[in-house]
Amino acid sequence: MLTKCLTIALLGAVPLLTACGSSEDSSSSATSTEPAITLSGKIAFNTKRDGNSEIYVMNADGSDPVRLTDDPSADKGSSWSPDGQQIAFFTGRDGNAEIYVMNSDGSDPRRLTNNPAQDFQPSWSPDGKTIAFASERDGGNPEIYVMNADGSDPRRLTDSAASDFYPVWSPNGQKLAFRSNRDDPNPVSCFTCNFELYVMNADGSDPQRLTDNPAFDFGPSWSPDGKRIAFASDRDGDFEIHVMNADGTALQQLTNDAAADSQPAWSPDGKWIAFNSDRDGNSEIYMMNSDGSWQTRITQHPAEDSDPAWQPRH
Numbered sequence: 001m002l003t004k005c006l007t008i009a010l011l012g013a014v015p016l017l018t019a020c021g022s023s024e025d026s027s028s029s030a031t032s033t034e035p036a037i038t039l040s041g042k043i044a045f046n047t048k049r050d051g052n053s054e055i056y057v058m059n060a061d062g063s064d065p066v067r068l069t070d071d072p073s074a075d076k077g078s079s080w081s082p083d084g085q086q087i088a089f090f091t092g093r094d095g096n097a098e099i100y101v102m103n104s105d106g107s108d109p110r111r112l113t114n115n116p117a118q119d120f121q122p123s124w125s126p127d128g129k130t131i132a133f134a135s136e137r138d139g140g141n142p143e144i145y146v147m148n149a150d151g152s153d154p155r156r157l158t159d160s161a162a163s164d165f166y167p168v169w170s171p172n173g174q175k176l177a178f179r180s181n182r183d184d185p186n187p188v189s190c191f192t193c194n195f196e197l198y199v200m201n202a203d204g205s206d207p208q209r210l211t212d213n214p215a216f217d218f219g220p221s222w223s224p225d226g227k228r229i230a231f232a233s234d235r236d237g238d239f240e241i242h243v244m245n246a247d248g249t250a251l252q253q254l255t256n257d258a259a260a261d262s263q264p265a266w267s268p269d270g271k272w273i274a275f276n277s278d279r280d281g282n283s284e285i286y287m288m289n290s291d292g293s294w295q296t297r298i299t300q301h302p303a304e305d306s307d308p309a310w311q312p313r314h
Contacts, residue, residue: 157204
């Protein structure tokens, strides 16, 4: 029997590795005799450990978590600038969801959008010049926009009666992956209908459908070389992490757990994928090799930890 995952329990600043369950998975899994994992870099994430959703940053092995935001409203959706010096996020601190940016240590938070509608899910372009985001400002259904990194000149990229959101830049900055229910028979006012993943040019042209399944596909994350996209789907009855080529071919399931696994995020070197899972009772952040092996817990807190985002190399 193969060990399904290893748990890194954060005790102070010292990680403790322990075995956690077993399963015969189609993906390769680590055994207790394999060498220890070495992880480097920083990961921003959302957590409710202070009573409401705040943004933290930690080392990639789960050590040294540091709180970056401190506001009674919800702060979510971290997206690093390509130089790793700033983080864009969305927050309800002004009465509705708006896009903000702050320094990577949490200092100098600055509001970028100012609209009575909801602006959310920012994604920083690889050249650092623009930020894509979702907004309900033109009719109430989410569409994808892009603005300059200082918040100026917002431009609408999608125009659909359906809901288009969760934009994510390709590493070369030429494409945006996103999720949409535009091909559902009844896309209007249907949040839980059939969402699929799409890709379009950076100017919004030539949208192409990548997935075609009656399940719910969401949370695209590009590999650093731009060749693959990881995402979450409940096509097997519960949410699991999958990966496919950037054109939608060669689908592979990476996780196989009765709980919900979602929000994959590639490491800058392409070797690891961080994700969140509630397989241990509440949402925690895990790590695995990009082939699905060595599924390893890196946070341990009774509150919810989710939405990991790797700091780019700089």
